[in-house]
Amino acid sequence: MQILDGKQTAAYYRSKVALKVEELKKNGIAAPRLAAFLIGDNIASAMYIKMKEKACAEVGILTRTHVLDAKTPEAEIIKLIKDENADPQTSGILVQLPLPKHYDEKKILSYIEPSKDADCFLPQNIGHMFLGDETTVLPCTPLGVMKLLKYYKIDVASKEVCIIGRSNIVGKPLAFLMLKDNATVTMCHSKTRDLKEVAKRADILVAAIGRAKMIDSSYVKPGAVVVDVGINHIEKPDGKHETCGDCDFESVSKIASYMTPVPGGVGPMTIAMVLYNTLYNYVLIKKLDIKMDIEP
Template sequence: METQTAKLLDGKALAAKIHQELTSEISQLQPKIGRPPGLAVLMVGDNPASAAYVRNKEKACAKVGIASFNRHFPEETTQAELETVIQELNQDERVDGILVQLPLPKHLDSVALLHQIIPEKDADGLHPVNLGKLVRGETGLRSCTPAGVMCLLDEYSIPVAGKKAVVVGRSILVGKPLALMLLEANATVTIAHSRTKDLKAITKEADILIAAVGRPQLINAEMVNRGAVVVDVGINRVTDANGKSRLVGDVDFHSTQGVASYITPVPGGVGPMTVAMLLQNTVSSYSGTVNREQ
């Protein structure tokens, strides 16, 4: 049997295209609204990975013309202090999107903070109101990573309707909303997770296989149906015998590349799409202010 090499689903290239579209949209809307769109990212403590993510978001905002209202708080900041800041940002007419950078220090309740953000400014698309709209198939801000996955599938004209989709992972951040989005696109969806028996038997049936569990290289070539589309949402830092660290996904890319028809790289696949969808949500909230003012 001849070996194939999967085509790459290039999230970096698509994110750059979306950035260009958003830049154009903002330049058209700004004269009507009289200000640029605004995004506020709240970060608590000094987690180096979080700091890097926040810097990436700031750079992406600057690139498309979104004003950043980022706030960095010391580790010992209280729940009440953060809730007050969120309420102020809810009232701030310059701010269209608010998100709390996770993870937070252990003494803080991230869910309670998320509930403080008004649904119209929920840039992460994780507020119960927005998740409820997703369940009902209504218009609302969508969770960024799953929306980015759907955008990638659409960009590469990968048919979803009628296909068997398997999502490995059931988090509220990715697994559950992504399963709902695939269902909305008329896929037949199975959700697998840590308690699933015989995971391989389930993943082998997938036309579209999405790994979102945070376990390095959990999915290998033997678990993938020949010709399947494989989307790797995982970002895991692993250290080799020489002490060098690198990023890998939840999929063993090199072995799976010979079986799949399409595959996302890590990094450069889903990660850039998550940030692009965050900007998209912010601009959607911003353009909504035009509609409210007219």
């Protein structure tokens, strides 16, 4: 079994983004900026923002993070988003989710200018994706999964792909990207009958359900490629905490041909694609003659 190393792969794609940013600077063009909004005191959200800031710094993308407490009026958040929309150097805007429960996430996100949507969460950009318009960004985690497979030269065309999980952020857009690359896709969920039997047909199995270690070898066809998108934090019998995916790595790794670890699999790829989207937005907004050729 070969590990699909997300850290190594993300480092490759970050290096490609860094070269593009350097190309801009050599042509006298200022670097793009990612504006992030961290609202409330969610520890995991704060960690993710720091990881994105660090990754941006490594490739030369500027950052501006708005750290706001949970009592910040919605109107103030919206004004700050509008300010970033108006800033010509800001090409990526993201609001770290989840927000504190008293905020209207959909309303706040709707104020992001679609051309600066770093996560590809907005309906306009999702619509462009489903219509096959390539002059827009794609959702970061699904795009990261596709780039990871391409890095390891795993062709999805004509393969049977099973995606367990139908979220708007991962499952649904990933199914579309797989279809676009000519895979035959089955989407599974909590109401799927004979889930194990359906999953065991797959050449490529994607777990994105948010249930720690649910998928063991009984769901996997021998030799299948397994992509674990889940990230869960569980308490072990000794009281220590463990980060794990939706797959039981010890069980599945004995039967899969390729598999992503957790952590170190899809997570780093998601962050790398935030950088890619921020740069690609900048190229599109400013109509720059920069080719976004970052493939291996």
